[in-house]
Amino acid sequence: MNTADLGLPVNVPSTALFTDQYELTMLQAALKAGTAERRSVFEVFTRRLPDGRRYGVVAGTGRVLDAVENFRFDEPVLAFLREHGIVDEETAKWLAGYRFGGDIWGYPEGEVYFPGSPIMRVEGSFAECVLLETVILSILNHDSAIAAAASRMASAAGDRPLIEMGARRTHELAAVAAARAAYVGGFATTSDLAAGFRYGIPTVGTSAHAFTLLHDRERDAFRAQVDALGRGTTLLVDTYDVAEAVAAAVEVAGPELGAVRIDSGDLLLVAHRVRQQLDELGARDTKIVVTSDLDEYAIASLAAAPVDAYGVGTQLVTGSGHPTASMVYKLVARAETADPGAPLVPVAKKSSGGKTSIGGRKWAARRLYADGVAEAEVVGTGAVPPGLAERQLQVELVKAGEVVAREPLDVPRERHIAARANLPLSATQLSRGEPVLPTEYAHGPSGS
DSSP states (O other): OOOGGGOSSSSSOTTSSSSSSHHHHHHHHHHHHOOOTTTEEEEESSSSSSOOSSEEEOOOHHHHHHHHOOOOOOOHHHHHHHHHSOOHHHHHHHHHHHHOOOOEEETTOOOOTTTOOOOOEEEEEHHHTTHHHHHHEEEEEHHHHHHHHHHHHHHHTTOOEEEEOOOOGGGGGHHHHHHHHHHHHHHOOEOOHHHHHHOOOOOOOOOHHHHHHSSHHHHHHHHHHHHHHHHSSSSEOSSHHHHHHHHHHHHHHHOOOOEEEOSSSHHHHHHHHHHHHHTTTTTTEEEEOOSSSSHHHHHEEEEEEEEEEEOOOOHHHHGGGGGOOOOOEEEEEEEEEOOTTEEEEOOOOOOOOSSOOOOOEEEEEEEEEEESOEEEEEEEESSOOOOGGGGGEEEEEEEEEEEOOOOHHHHHHHHHHHHHSOOGGGGGGOOOOOOOOEEEEOOOOOOO
């Protein structure tokens, strides 16, 4: 099944109202002023990474492409805008025919980024580009935050697989997006069936404490689960006494028992005790899965424990303390007239408080050391230096309104593994520090 054909997993007629009202009031004013059709360039970037993070992860690009395609002002949406006086009739008529017809370039999904990286570039008329600001930012900010947390957790886990299980800790639709972003960032599976259906992510799940409590004896619960799901299932062993539960689990399922799950207590100590007990009972191949409010630091602390897999929920879907990537969408160049051939003029906000931006349409490249390890993120305007021409990071995503860069979700997942591997070793350190790559700016004449 081609899940890209399913559309967005939301029960709305379009994505057009996933926006802030001022996008439409700006449009109305620009239409009246005659500036709406000026060719414009908007860029998505972040001025800083969350405190202590060494790199960011681009995630949500595929969802942005879906959102752009579904950005349509149909009759129910237009009726709402008219009824509430949000736009005038002239603007409503313009919106009725809205289709994004411009170009979008960006870092491919799964790539890493740094402060100032032009993560996405949207080009077209001011009118068609400005309307996409909120929906693009809401997707990229959420998904990139989750993917960054997932990447740190995957680094801490090493070769041990991670299970995404945060659906009950966030909005039901955000849970689907979070599972997708976590998969890009390095998680192996999800418990969320909507994410499995929509994106083809492998799903897992066996039982909770309620299933054990339903039965008169813990042993009865184990027997029922094994009879239904087979000896390779995972039995939850911390409802009552862990040692008694492990003994009962092996007695019921035999040494072929797939795994046991521990969801409470001192996980480091309990994991060692359970491993020893399993081995003594002959269940040497039975794996140990741990859950219970894990984050990257807790996962790292269990590196020496006999743990085979981790299940992560709350900390993952909340970005492990940083639920947004703080990206912004800024106009960086525009034409002085509506003439399609008019040259672009760099524009930039000048402000105190760290909110300044740099004008001009930008390219980005990653300079490498001789051994292939990344040395710096280079961002510039104008001509790309010959030495960096083959290291450019942006790829074409939308051309003249048509999506040209759809890809299976495994592709950005593998891309992220490769991108992270090319960073300096300090990128995977969990201790607080500055971005692992500096951002350098190379300014030249701004191209049109």
